[in-house]
């Protein structure tokens with residue numbers, strides 16, 4: 252049945268965001284429509300003859316009032332502006348609906364609005380020091396100083412695919428300097444706008460030029476942006492099972508079953524390490540089986556998303572192990588690398604997309620087509636972040652220093668895992684919490700429910716995404732007891 256109040260579904264969606272003014276306006280508009288409909292039907296709003304959508308408008312307003320802890324402005328029966336905006340107000344954008352808030356930025360917004368002095372933000376996937384502050388690595392500061400002191404540098408445009416030296420160093424970093432694909436020139440690497448940009452450019456290149464099915468299989472639980480990036484790039488996104496909430500581990504059987512059922516030649520997105528948000532990676536034995544299925548059984552095309560190299564275990568080589576296994580078997584592979592986390596270059600937007608193929612001539616042609624994807628998108632990438640990366644990777648002393656700092660970040664996160672685990676054990680918090688120490692990387696996928704997360708926000712001022720993902724990098728020794736108290740209380744409250 253067509254909805255008589257076409258905007259009501261988005262209105263319900265808006266109850267999840269806290270755009271009070273927009274909601275009031277839209278709800279009032281809907282309420283006016285409801286009142287009119289009531290008169291027409293000579294029925295009360297509770298009447299079962301009133302369409303469900305109409306009743307929803309009224310109840311939504313009441314729900315939002317409760318959430319906002321205070322009444323909204325009284326419902327006016329005069330038509331609200333949005334009702335006539337299409338003609339009267341003259342805006343050609345009056346029909347534009349409020350987009351749902353991004354889940355991560357939503358957490359940050361709620362955190363900023365929380366007046367509590369003890370509030371803690373465990374939503375954002377960015378490293379924080381023991382003092383809770385953002386960290387600029389010393390090695391990055393040194394590289395910046397070197398770059399600023401070099402007066403021969405200029406601000407000219409980079410080539411479409413960025414700094415060539417950066418691309419070579421990035422390929423060596425992820426694939427190893429002895430990788431045969433590099434020696435045989437079977438690789439194309441382009442500097443892109445951090446991990447997101449690499450995935451977007453890679454996705455569009457595949458949508459335009461891949462000879463296999465233009466379908467990408469994404470883990471059913473994943474970094475949510477994957478679900479937007481690939482369809483926007485022109486690929487069909489489908490999911491494979493990955494996370495098992497019962498074991499809080501890998502649903503290995505489900506994953507293999509789903510990949511086995513995929514059309515031959517489809518693309519499969521694999522997290523290189525430290526799967527976001529679950530912190531669950533396949534074991535090396537499982538990777539070997541996955542590789543066999545991908546390469547031999549189904550001829551799938553692996554697209555690795557490497558956002559956490561070195562940040563997960565503290566070792567750049569260990570975290571690149573799975574990618575290297577695939578590339579060194581000679582098969583074709585795509586890799587998206589981000590320097591956001593491991594060099595702390597979040598806002599500099601530095602990343603590298605590599606396409607590894609079987610033939611150097613094909614690689615040359617691919618390079619021209621990757622450039623053709625980038626050129627109309629943003630012409631060429633920015634300079635400074637990539638110059639920082641080149642300075643660090645190209646200088647032995649700085650490179651060694653980076654590895655030490657990187658390990659320091661990874662170790663602090665691992666220590667937070669142990670502290671939280673011990674704190675929950677000390678409180679005898681019901682449930683099993685082994686996954687806190689077993690999961691890998693920046694996040695713990697806690698298994699806490701939406702209600703528990705909400706409770707921890709209101710009662711303990713702990714902010715995290717509603718799926719129960721905890722950014723361990725945001726924790727410190729001072730906040731661990733607060734989080735453990737919050738989890739303990741939430742578990743008891745919603746047993």
Ligand SMILES: Cc1ncc(COP(=O)(O)O)c(C=O)c1O
Pocket residue numbers: 376444445446447448474522527556558589590591597602
């Ligand atoms: C799995 C995964 N891929 C890619 C990214 C992209 O990050 P960025 O674009 O900041 O490099 C992230 C960031 O959180 C991520 O978690």
